[in-house]
Amino acid sequence: MPMINQPAPLFTAQAVFDGGEIKEVSLNDLKGKWVVLFFYPLDFTLVCPTELTQFREHIAEFKAAGAVVMGCSVDSVHSHKRWLRDDLGNLGYPLISDLTKRIAKDYGVLIEERGIATRGTFIIDPDQKLQYIGIHNTAVGRNAAEIMRVLHACQSGELCAAGWQPGDLHIIPLK
Template sequence: MSLINTQIKPFKATGFVKGEFKDFSEADLAGKWAIFFFYPADFTFVCPTELGDLADHYEDLRAMGVEVFGVSTDTHFTHKAWHETSETIGKITYPMLGDPTGTISRNFEILREDEGLANRGTFLVDPDGVIQFLEVTAEGIGRNAAELVRKVKAAQYVRKNPGQVCPAKWEEGEETLTPGLDLVGKI
């Protein structure tokens, strides 16, 4: 079953953010856009490249009203240690949530139960707490934060402009489509 257009489930987690531990829950998302960026584990290989890439785009996302949560089944203590020992991870200013019980990962149906690790998955949640976008890749395939920013812009455009849709490779400012019988067979 797809999680698209479903409400996120309640969660509580402690995260490491800006040198401190902070508690988070689904209530913190009310009225806001949010990205949940799951990755398998701290102190690994592809994960820091993705998290660093996302850190490079974090201010753009914040300017769009989007909060980012990096999530793995590591603890918030492990996130702190990684943040302090890796130059790439050290530049992260978005919350890194610890999910050692796998609750959040299960809620998003991204947990590898046999390993206790999250798959590499990205979820965009709208201000109503509804999942609008998800992407899951295999362990060795890293994600692209610039493409994620483009997709967030498309989701926000569609929300603000009911009846409009964004075609493939749509970039902000380009033409959109109005679905209707007049377009059938014309594209």
């Protein structure tokens, strides 16, 4: 299982981009950038599209913060492409195909007995070290606004209290 402040597991895989374009992505190519990598169980399910479209609703904020967002599941690029075409539309970020399940396993989110990933979220800093790890039950969707808040907190390099928002004081004075 990866740990905070440790190197993020490297990967290279095919991904589907807006417009259905299939290209190879590699974490190595993103060195120097903040990366938000999130895993979801499967295409064409009930909770997953709510998360993917919520990340789309916040994609301009992630980009403004200098972060690259990528979704990942064990589905094929062809499944991703059809789901995007028929149901979701353009997301503004790629969906990675992890057919071999190697990426999910390396990140510690593979549910072996089901052959799918649970909902794992990883924030990777420009030095490719893990700064945030969040893992949810497959039945519980994430809140993209909270991931955005955590990204800002990680980027601040300061102590940030629970509920901290950009513009708040970093250290809460004790009474």
